[in-house]
Amino acid sequence: EARYDFAAIQDKWAPVWEALQPFATDDPADNRPRKYVLDMFPYPSGDLHMGHAEAFGFGDIVARYWRQQGFNVLHPIGWDSFGLPAENAAIKRGIDPRGWTYDNIAQQKASFKIYAPSFDWSRELHTSDPEYYKWNQWLFLKLYEKGLAYRKDGSVNWCPNDQTVLANEQVIDGHCERCGFLVTKKKLTQWYFRVTDYADRLLDDLNQLEGTWPTRVLTMQRNWIGRSVGADVSFTIEGRDEPVSVYTTRPDTLYGVTFMVVAPDSDLAQELAAGASPEVQAEFNAYLEKVRGATEIERLSTEREKTGVFLGRYAKNPLTGERLPIWAADYVLAEYGHGAIMAVPAHDQRDLDFARAFDLPVKVVVDVNAPVTGAIPVITGDDEPEDLPPVLPDPKQTGEALTGAGRLVNSGPFNGLSKNTAITKVTEALAQAGIGGAARNYRLRDWLISRQRYWGTPIPIIHCPSCGEVPVPEDQLPVKLPDAAGLDLRPKGSSPLGAAEDWVNVDCPSCGGPAKRDSDTMDTFVDSSWYFLRFLSANDDTRAFDPAEAGKWAPVDQYVGGVEHAILHLLYSRFITKVLFDLGYVDFTEPFMSLLNQGQVLMDGSAMSKSKGNLVEFASQLKEYGADALRVTMAFAGPPEDDIDWADVSATGSSKFLARAWRIARDVTSSPDVIWKDGDLALRKQTHRFLADAPGLVEAFKFNVVVARLIELVNATRKVIDSGAGPADPAVREAAEVVAMSLNLFAPYTAEDMWQLLGYEPTVANVQWRKADRTLLVEDTVTAIVQVNGKVRDKFEVPAKIGADELEQLARSSAAVQRSVGDQQIVNVIVRAPKLVNIATKP
Numbered sequence: 001e002a003r004y005d006f007a008a009i010q011d012k013w014a015p016v017w018e019a020l021q022p023f024a025t026d027d028p029a030d031n032r033p034r035k036y037v038l039d040m041f042p043y044p045s046g047d048l049h050m051g052h053a054e055a056f057g058f059g060d061i062v063a064r065y066w067r068q069q070g071f072n073v074l075h076p077i078g079w080d081s082f083g084l085p086a087e088n089a090a091i092k093r094g095i096d097p098r099g100w101t102y103d104n105i106a107q108q109k110a111s112f113k114i115y116a117p118s119f120d121w122s123r124e125l126h127t128s129d130p131e132y133y134k135w136n137q138w139l140f141l142k143l144y145e146k147g148l149a150y151r152k153d154g155s156v157n158w159c160p161n162d163q164t165v166l167a168n169e170q171v172i173d174g175h176c177e178r179c180g181f182l183v184t185k186k187k188l189t190q191w192y193f194r195v196t197d198y199a200d201r202l203l204d205d206l207n208q209l210e211g212t213w214p215t216r217v218l219t220m221q222r223n224w225i226g227r228s229v230g231a232d233v234s235f236t237i238e239g240r241d242e243p244v245s246v247y248t249t250r251p252d253t254l255y256g257v258t259f260m261v262v263a264p265d266s267d268l269a270q271e272l273a274a275g276a277s278p279e280v281q282a283e284f285n286a287y288l289e290k291v292r293g294a295t296e297i298e299r300l301s302t303e304r305e306k307t308g309v310f311l312g313r314y315a316k317n318p319l320t321g322e323r324l325p326i327w328a329a330d331y332v333l334a335e336y337g338h339g340a341i342m343a344v345p346a347h348d349q350r351d352l353d354f355a356r357a358f359d360l361p362v363k364v365v366v367d368v369n370a371p372v373t374g375a376i377p378v379i380t381g382d383d384e385p386e387d388l389p390p391v392l393p394d395p396k397q398t399g400e401a402l403t404g405a406g407r408l409v410n411s412g413p414f415n416g417l418s419k420n421t422a423i424t425k426v427t428e429a430l431a432q433a434g435i436g437g438a439a440r441n442y443r444l445r446d447w448l449i450s451r452q453r454y455w456g457t458p459i460p461i462i463h464c465p466s467c468g469e470v471p472v473p474e475d476q477l478p479v480k481l482p483d484a485a486g487l488d489l490r491p492k493g494s495s496p497l498g499a500a501e502d503w504v505n506v507d508c509p510s511c512g513g514p515a516k517r518d519s520d521t522m523d524t525f526v527d528s529s530w531y532f533l534r535f536l537s538a539n540d541d542t543r544a545f546d547p548a549e550a551g552k553w554a555p556v557d558q559y560v561g562g563v564e565h566a567i568l569h570l571l572y573s574r575f576i577t578k579v580l581f582d583l584g585y586v587d588f589t590e591p592f593m594s595l596l597n598q599g600q601v602l603m604d605g606s607a608m609s610k611s612k613g614n615l616v617e618f619a620s621q622l623k624e625y626g627a628d629a630l631r632v633t634m635a636f637a638g639p640p641e642d643d644i645d646w647a648d649v650s651a652t653g654s655s656k657f658l659a660r661a662w663r664i665a666r667d668v669t670s671s672p673d674v675i676w677k678d679g680d681l682a683l684r685k686q687t688h689r690f691l692a693d694a695p696g697l698v699e700a701f702k703f704n705v706v707v708a709r710l711i712e713l714v715n716a717t718r719k720v721i722d723s724g725a726g727p728a729d730p731a732v733r734e735a736a737e738v739v740a741m742s743l744n745l746f747a748p749y750t751a752e753d754m755w756q757l758l759g760y761e762p763t764v765a766n767v768q769w770r771k772a773d774r775t776l777l778v779e780d781t782v783t784a785i786v787q788v789n790g791k792v793r794d795k796f797e798v799p800a801k802i803g804a805d806e807l808e809q810l811a812r813s814s815a816a817v818q819r820s821v822g823d824q825q826i827v828n829v830i831v832r833a834p835k836l837v838n839i840a841t842k843p
């Protein structure tokens with residue numbers, strides 16, 4: 001008797017699929033509805049790991065599912081193959097990053113061929129191919145033309161270990177996202193993409209993704225963009241012609257300003273200090289040195305002891321005319337708002353901490369005990385309401401700022417207004433007086449895209465001494481990377497490309513004079529910001545992508561990937577999509593309509609790593625259990641969003657289940673033309689209940705429930721084979737066929753082999769899902785009892801899911817019940833659906 005042998009089955013079907021290429025989506029005449037299912041493409045850092053097995057397993061369930069539902073499904077694969085790890089490996093081993101990268105791609109590809117996700121291999125791409133990065137350069141030029149790519153001097157995040165700049169998004173709690181080193185600041189001229197122009201749209205469009213993206217990702221993006229709504233207020237400075245603007249979310253507290261603070265590392269602070277006494281200058285310079293060592297998080301912390309320097313200068317409150325001392329303190333950031341603030345210590349905790357540390361005045365201007373609902377006191381002329389009642393706590397004593405809502409006091413004409421009304425009124429007054437008005441600020445910064453490293457896309461700009469920045473003409477793209485041979489790739493703070501003499505020195509495309517190429521390369525997040533569009537035209541060397549193809553396939557219907565990309569990659573792709581929309585290349589504004597974040601694969605409760613010695617290698621698992629058992633184990637472990645602890649799951653159990661399923665197909669003795677209705681009724685009902693339920697479960701990502709139901713169905717089928725009508729029962733064949741079709745989602749080799757055992761041609765992946773027979777879905781029934789005054793008067797069968805109202809109606813209309821009630825009055829009815837109705841009467 002034939003036995004289930006996963007290795008033999010893999011060896012049998014892999015070449016068949018390779019020849020059939022059943023998942024190529026290249027037929028323009030195919031007019032089925034379309035779905036685009038995409039996994040975040042892998043970085044080729046070695047062989048595939050268990051995390052890949054999980055994510056690609058889940059993505060494939062969805063892709064295979066939609067195919068069975070009659071859709072033309074695009075499920076492509078490529079590699080995110082530029083980046084630092086290749087370069088670092090190359091430096092360490094003295095090899096070419098290119099070789100390292102493409103060897104790893106070959107390795108991962110071979111593993112994928114065994115793991116068998118239903119990829120359309122004809123669209124394979126690698127971002128490090130000139131055929132790909134040519135279009136990165138094209139994209140850069142499009143942004144440049146629009147003024148969305150620009151160069152500026154600025155203080156940038158600098159990783160001293162990788163010797164390269166980092167985008168804000170790549171600084172995690174003050175440390176380098178890649179190597180963990182503490183990030184410092186450095187003044188450099190760098191290329192940026194103007195993401196901040198899109199801040200409002202990036203924020204507001206998140207509402208469209210509510211319900212289809214994980215809530216935590218939406219929240220992380222909202223916080224990252226960090227829109228703040230308030231006002232700008234301009235303050236005149238003694239001894240300075242130009243007034244200084246500050247940004248505040250609390251213009252209502254303007255009467256409570258008692259000093260002003262500027263960021264020590266701002267140009268303004270330097271200038272103000274330069275106009276002060278030599279003692280102040282010296283103190284300021286020493287302070288500035290210290291400040292440069294602190295991270296942004298440290299500086300903003302309310303826990304930290306407040307430090308600062310009085311600059312000996314004064315500003316004037318625009319509404320009260322009061323004289324305000326100006327301080328430099330590091331809790332104010334140079335890069336946010338205007339780098340200067342109006343300090344309101346009574347109502348802002350950091351200002352209060354500072355005021356207490358340096359004994360500065362504190363003035364309460366909002367009575368936080370006053371109710372804010374109800375009538376607003378009428379203000380008539382000079383007849384202002386009473387000032388602050390003495391019952392309010394004094395923040396200077398308590399150390400607690402009064403941050404809540406309330407009504408204004410000590411605020412001249414604004415007294416009595418609620419905080420929110422006052423915010424509006426004061427903002428209006430500022431605008432009218434020409435000294436400020438409504439303003440917004442964002443935490444989001446422009447995207448710094450230049451990198452001082454070799455293994456990336458060269459920036460297609462030429463610097464000419466007479467013409468300045470000159471874009472490389474489109475017909476000269478790609479600007480190919482020079483050979484790594486002969487270049488010193490070791491990080492040294494400037495790009496290794498600068499040393500490639502033949503490459504860097506060129507004629508200016510504009511004047512023909514001697515000029516130099518920009519020697520930085522692009523952040524690899526540029527590569528991945530639009531790759532989902534390149535898949536649509538992967539083999540078209542005349543354009544980045546065909547807008548008509550994008551119109552057909554995009555946006556991506558289902559995206560699958562890790563939550564570690566919640567901000568970086570997902571924010572950048574959303575931005576580039578909106579830019580391409582504005583440029584008229586795509587007709588949608590969001591790239592990924594639905595997002596599934598798979599959990600992590602852990603071992604013994606913690607993340608796997610070589611150093612911890614708890615690494616489970618994908619290759620060895622694949623060898624030991626085979627692709628199908630691994631895929632089933634991943635799907636069965638729990639909801640896909642949850643972490644999987646590999647120590648708690650059983651690939652052996654999955655293998656046994658697959659063998660049981662396979663043996664059912666082997667044992668079927670009826671032919672494909674059996675009459676279904678002659679089959680065992682109970683088994684048929686179970687099969688059709690499964691057919692009815694499985695689609696909804698898959699669409700809700702309840703893969704584990706589908707597998708559990710399949711296990712039950714296989715067991716029930718085995719019972720009929722062993723003790724019922726036997727292997728010739730049509731219901732056994734029907735169940736076996738449904739199991740094979742369903743296993744296609746989770747265990748494609750086993751499914752294909754079962755399909756053949758059942759007498760069909762490959763491939764089961766293209767077989768359409770069957771509709772459940774409604775007549776086999778009739779509900780289970782139970783017996784309901786009706787009592788009148790505690791005595792049973794009637795019994796009847798009702799659907800197990802009957803509602804209370806319906807059951808009560810049935811009870812009241814029962815002839816036996818009506819007879820028993822007679823002409824008495826019903827005083828109480830208790831319904832316990834589906835089993836009991838109790839009616840109480842009185843004469």
Ligand code: ANZ
Nearest residue numbers: 228247248249250331332333336337339341344347348
């Ligand atoms: C006066 C005030 C009174 C403020 C009050 C708050 C409460 P978000 O919500 O983050 O935008 N601020 C402005 N620029 C700053 C900078 N460069 N560095 C540090 N802090 C800065 O916060 C805006 C508030 O943060 C602003 O409103 C300002 O303090 C401060 F009862 O102005 B506020």
Ligand code: ZN
Nearest residue numbers: 464467508511
């Ligand atoms: Zn020139």
